[in-house]
Amino acid sequence: MGPEVKKRTLSVEDNGGFDETAAAGTALIGLGGNVGDPLAYCREAVRTLAEHPHVRLVRCSSFYRTEPVGKIDQSWFVNGAALCSTPLQPEELLALLQELEWRCGRVRRERWGPRSLDLDLLSFGRMVLESERLTLPHPRIHERRFVLVPLLEIAPRWRHPVFGRTARELLDALDGVPGQAVEFLESP
Numbered sequence: 001m002g003p004e005v006k007k008r009t010l011s012v013e014d015n016g017g018f019d020e021t022a023a024a025g026t027a028l029i030g031l032g033g034n035v036g037d038p039l040a041y042c043r044e045a046v047r048t049l050a051e052h053p054h055v056r057l058v059r060c061s062s063f064y065r066t067e068p069v070g071k072i073d074q075s076w077f078v079n080g081a082a083l084c085s086t087p088l089q090p091e092e093l094l095a096l097l098q099e100l101e102w103r104c105g106r107v108r109r110e111r112w113g114p115r116s117l118d119l120d121l122l123s124f125g126r127m128v129l130e131s132e133r134l135t136l137p138h139p140r141i142h143e144r145r146f147v148l149v150p151l152l153e154i155a156p157r158w159r160h161p162v163f164g165r166t167a168r169e170l171l172d173a174l175d176g177v178p179g180q181a182v183e184f185l186e187s188p
């Protein structure tokens, strides 16, 4: 009789301790918007990414209703995150994300201002990079509950490539910081 093969279904919480997000070509993408129907734009972006020949969608988070951070006199946002793997270079993936933003029709390009769809490349494996067009990891992840809550949901073993801290630890460090409400909106 051959060796017994035990089949296990791995959940997000129980993946044997392996941080899948550390692998080269693994991208965490932040999605957000607060103009028009941002939930529909986010869902459309995830669908389009999943259908792209050079992108494999591994997992998508729930979507959350979030209090605006930075420029606070604007509508609440919808935010989520997606985990993908790709043979593309990070600059190529960023160009694809920017094309998707435009396809979903950004309304204004005021920094930190209202937008129908904002797609940020949060991290790309453990890559640390600063060029004119791309900073990795995204420089404001650790300051933002609207990024960390969905990130924690889909990648609990992710560690910030520079600070070495998990999303849980970074979230705990934001305890007591006012004005960053994050409310569950819809399942993925």
Ligand code: A4P
Binding pocket: 031, 032, 033, 066, 067, 068, 069, 070, 071, 077, 078, 079, 094, 109, 110, 111, 112, 113, 118, 119, 120, 121, 122, 132, 133, 134, 135, 136, 137, 138, 139, 140, 146
């Ligand atoms: N860029 C450099 N690195 C990256 C990266 N890792 N991912 C460059 C994406 N883009 C990157 O971005 C400006 C330039 O950043 C791009 O040309 C790209 O080459 P943008 O998306 O055109 O402009 P932006 O989004 O208005 O500016 P920024 O600084 O990226 O803003 P953030 O950090 O995206 O913040 N509050 C809530 N609750 N939810 C939100 O989603 N979003 C913002 C925008 C503010 N407050 C928010 C939310």
Ligand code: MG
Binding pocket: 118, 119, 120
């Ligand atoms: Mg952005």
